């Protein structure tokens with residue numbers, strides 16, 4: 001149903017819920033989800049606002065294709081000013097919540113203010129109310145979802161909520177829906193927690209409507225699904241092996257950030273890879289992976305459903321973890337594993353379950369543990385301070401630290417601050433492997449040069465999903481480029497950034513782009529949405545969204561010096577592999593990138609750029 | 616000379632049992648053996664031979680036939696895969 005043209009505005013301070021029409025002029029310039037929600041946020045808050053204050057707002061936003069029959073059309077984004085970075089935060093989730101919100105008749109929910117006591121928002125089509133959540137405060141994501149469903153006596157309610165970490169102000173707390181799909185990054189969960197908002201529970205029965213050209217939409221979405229099915233990556237690779245298939249690829253090319261980026265290859269990678277998840281365990285003869293899973297309307301189904309070894313030390317006395325649960329994705333396996341030198345697959349599965357159960361980002365968490373382990377090995381942090389011996393490679397330390405972070409106990413409170421604040425606190429800011437305060441994901445910027453520029457310029461801090469140049473530099477999609485060179489990378493990164501900004505605003509999953517170009521998405525939008533949705537319009541829109549986010553960050557106080565990588569990646573060369581001897585060429589790429597973007601040397605969009613994009 | 620063939624994802628089916636848990640298959644080959652020779656010898660389906668790396672370096676399709684392997688080279692091959 002393209003847009004429902006309705007926004008739900010909820011003021012927690014006043015405890016009011018009001019319906020207002022969607023600004024359709026903005027929808028034509030910013031589409032939906034990431035683009036449109038950022039437009040609302042940037043227009044309504046002061047970019048300098050304290051992210052955890054009542055003056056910040058937080059928006060749950062669908063796209064025009066969310067809830068439709070377009071493949072992967074189940075996505076929603078949570079947009080706010082992020083507490084981990086102080087920059088714009090936009091985290092995207094799948095599962096079934098986004099489509100349900102649309103079925104209830106809402107494009108977006110804008111949350112303002114702060115409730116005086118814990119509440120959750122209940123949405124049943126037009127019936128919207130804030131309900132007391134005192135009894136849910138202190139509960140995990142899994143408990144919260146179960147309890148809300150049972151209170152409403154409706155198992156079909158979809159819940160998007162925070163766990164204990166969101167309540168405790170963990171700066172990378174996530175918002176989780178459908179038990180293990182998460183708007184994972186940048187601490188959007190901490191913003192919800194700061195507002196005393198535990199959950200949004202939604203049940204929608206209004207179905208789909210408002211498709212501009214239904215016959216054409218059915219035809220074109222069918223044709224495009226065929227492309228996904230016939231493509232070897234989206235039709236076979238992702239459903240069978242999931243994202244975790246990258247573990248051995250990235251290790252082989254020597255781009256695996258290992259032990260807090262001290263190394264670029266991890267000797268234990270094979271043991272924690274997709275291939276290992278598929279093979280029978282020595283202990284019980286069963287494979288960890290039991291199935292794949294799809295989000296709403298998705299014909300790819302890359303999700304992992306796994307079962308931990310019930311005799312593993314982490315769960316032997318905790319039967320609640322023995323059942324099927326969300327399994328390891330590549331980013332989580334990397335951050336919990338390689339970043340810390342841990343190669344115990346079931347320990348990683350346990351840690352990833354705790355991240356889902358209490359709603360925190362495994363990337364930022366795992367990477368922070370990498371810094372803790374390095375500080376421990378240097379003697380800066382001690383066993384007494386941490387609560388356990390924590391050398392690189394210790395699965396016991398990893399799982400213990402995951403538990404205390406989930407519960408907000410002891411040293412877990414400091415881990416919850418993220419690596420930047422933690423490393424500063426212990427006098428070694430240089431050991432935080434982050435950009436703008438957000439930790440790196442799973443690709444080393446020395447061995448994949450375009451990713452270095454991706455991280456440095458990402459509007460939400462280090463992130464792979466803002467321009468996944470791994471597609472081109474490693475996997476050859478759509479064309480193969482050399483990962484070791486900086487040449488051509490500013491243009492490549494810009495193209496990926498702009499195209500992804502559009503995809504993230506449609507309601508579709510970015511994984512479709514392993515098979516689809518933007519020109520495959522364009523006719524689906526054109527059939528669903530009224531008006532002109534030409535490629536020229538979409539290209540310009542991607543650029544507009546990117547520049548709008550940039551302007552928000554500039555106004556929040558970010559400058560050129562924030563578009564940088566930690567010194568380790570610029571001075572300590574890769575020790576092995578194809579990138580041996582190389583450091584990141586970030587300083588070379590930035591000026592060319594600014595130039596291509598139409599920004600001045602300080603990274604500000606020029607007046608001409610602002611005018612060209614209609615900002 | 617000694618080289619190692621690594622096969623991953625669905626190509627793992629072409630590994631002998633003893634190599635399945637590591638995906639690494641060390642072998643003796645004649646001097647001058649090329650990437651293309653090894654792919655043919657082990658009857659790896661062409662549509663599954665997608666990402667081809669020698670010692671981590673990408674070998675483009677056009678060079679595979681003639682690319683000579685040298686002592687201790689590691690040839691790693693994947694079908695079309697992606698992640699994120």
Ligand code: SF4
Pocket residue numbers: 072094095293294295296298299300301302303509510511512
């Ligand atoms: S490709 Fe994966 S993440 Fe994307 S919608 Fe499908 S199952 Fe969800």
